[in-house]
Amino acid sequence: xxxxxxxxYAIQALIYLATQPGGRPVLSRDIAHNLGVSPPYMAKxxxxxCRGQLLDSTRxxxxxxxxxxxxxxxxxxxxxxxxxxxxxxxxxxxxxxxxQDETACPMHLNWKVVKKDIHACLGGITLRHLAKAVQSGQYxxxxxxxxxxxx
Amino acid sequence: xxxxxxxxYAIQALIYLATQPGGRPVLSRDIAHNLGVSPPYMAKxxxxxCRGQLLDSTRxxxxxxxxxxxxxxxxxxxxxxxxxxxxxxxxxxxxxxxxQDETACPMHLNWKVVKKDIHACLGGITLRHLAKAVQSGQYxxxxxxxxxxxx
DNA sequence: CCATATCACGACTCTGATGTCCTGTTATGC
DNA sequence: GCATAACAGGACATCAGAGTCGTGATATGG
Numbered sequence: 463x464x465x466x467x468x469x470x471y472a473i474q475a476l477i478y479l480a481t482q483p484g485g486r487p488v489l490s491r492d493i494a495h496n497l498g499v500s501p502p503y504m505a506k507x508x509x510x511x512c513r514g515q516l517l518d519s520t521r522x523x524x525x526x527x528x529x530x531x532x533x534x535x536x537x538x539x540x541x542x543x544x545x546x547x548x549x550x551x552x553x554x555x556x557x558x559x560x561x562q563d564e565t566a567c568p569m570h571l572n573w574k575v576v577k578k579d580i581h582a583c584l585g586g587i588t589l590r591h592l593a594k595a596v597q598s599g600q601y602x603x604x605x606x607x608x609x610x611x612x613x
Numbered sequence: 614x615x616x617x618x619x620x621x622y623a624i625q626a627l628i629y630l631a632t633q634p635g636g637r638p639v640l641s642r643d644i645a646h647n648l649g650v651s652p653p654y655m656a657k658x659x660x661x662x663c664r665g666q667l668l669d670s671t672r673x674x675x676x677x678x679x680x681x682x683x684x685x686x687x688x689x690x691x692x693x694x695x696x697x698x699x700x701x702x703x704x705x706x707x708x709x710x711x712x713q714d715e716t717a718c719p720m721h722l723n724w725k726v727v728k729k730d731i732h733a734c735l736g737g738i739t740l741r742h743l744a745k746a747v748q749s750g751q752y753x754x755x756x757x758x759x760x761x762x763x764x
Numbered sequence: 765c766c767a768t769a770t771c772a773c774g775a776c777t778c779t780g781a782t783g784t785c786c787t788g789t790t791a792t793g794c
Numbered sequence: 795g796c797a798t799a800a801c802a803g804g805a806c807a808t809c810a811g812a813g814t815c816g817t818g819a820t821a822t823g824g
Contacts, residue, residue, distance in 0.1 A: 464615050466811075466812090473707060489769095489770080502813070503813050519771060521820045522770055522821025522822055525769075525822090538720075556754075557618060557621040557622075565753060568752040569743065572734050572737075575734070579726075579727055583726070600717075601718060602719075605710050619782080642800095651783065652784095653783070653784050654783050656801075657784095657803085663802090670802085671790090672790045672799085672800055673789095673790055673791025673799060673800055674798070676791070677801085
């Protein structure tokens with residue numbers, strides 16, 4: 463896994479919110495349900511996104527979560543850096559703690575190229591792009607619920 | 614982490630063995646010591662590599678591990694597939710279980726390109742290449758032992 | 765101002781990967 | 795053959811990430 467489960471849920475939730483009409487908050491439990499994630503865990507992930515300034519939350523009746531204005535232009539790298547920290551960028555393929563250009567593992571140069579590709583891939587795509595893709599109907603944000611063929 | 618710790622240790626051990634003069638077996642504990650890995654865990658990793666046909670082991674006095682003949686031409690993808698299974702290839706960035714071309718997540722096409730790059734990177738480099746690199750003295754196979762500055 | 769609906773947050777549990785240990789098997793050399 | 799040196803392999807321990815729960819805070823609507 464290149465990114466943590468928490469990051470995956472975070473990205474899914476953000477895309478989902480980006481597909482919703484702005485203005486009215488969406489319930490944590492509705493997001494969880496739509497994505498097939500356990501409600502308590504989704505709640506925790508959403509809290510993290512609020513702390514990271516990507517979401518706004520309102521409590522009480524008619525409360526819930528909305529994308530902050532401007533957050534739809536955040537790219538995936540920003541989201542992953544927020545939830546997983548700088549791991550994605552730094553990590554050495556062989557696990558060396560000190561794998562820099564001067565003190566490199568034998569895969570360093572090759573792996574550096576791949577990391578750049580990953581960086582570009584994540585950094586070049588915004589929540590808005592992904593929301594549009596989902597809205598086109600050609601892509602899925604979550605696995606289908608099981609039991610589809612069961613009746 | 615794109616590959617497991619076990620895979621990282623496996624690759625390190627294989628490269629290390631590829632740098633050793635063939636013929637005489639190398640002790641599990643010597644490999645562990647040279648790479649800064651705990652001896653029992655390294656022993657377990659080496660056993661896996663024997664089962665996977667990459668190493669030969671001999672027991673008893675003057676026993677230890679040697680690279681099987683031909684194994685130096687194994688590439689990193691083969692090693693990772695052996696120790697981690699097909700995870701690296703398949704995995705969806707967003708964690709969907711069924712993310713194929715027809716039932717794709719919105720990152721599928723972009724991520725497919727990155728996976729191809731990773732595949733090429735791992736598949737294009739053999740243990741021999743890496744052993745040569747280490748033998749050149751320009752690269753490290755393990756972190757320096759701590760306490761270097763302590764006396 | 766009270767009941768209710770919702771998020772906030774810390775504490776707890778669970779699980780799989782990592783790491784350790786012990787006993788058994790096999791080879792060597794005297 | 796017996797003592798010793800090494801791997802084999804399963805059982806056990808530890809830890810971090812994933813997931814759950816309960817209590818508190820806050821907003822709404824009557």
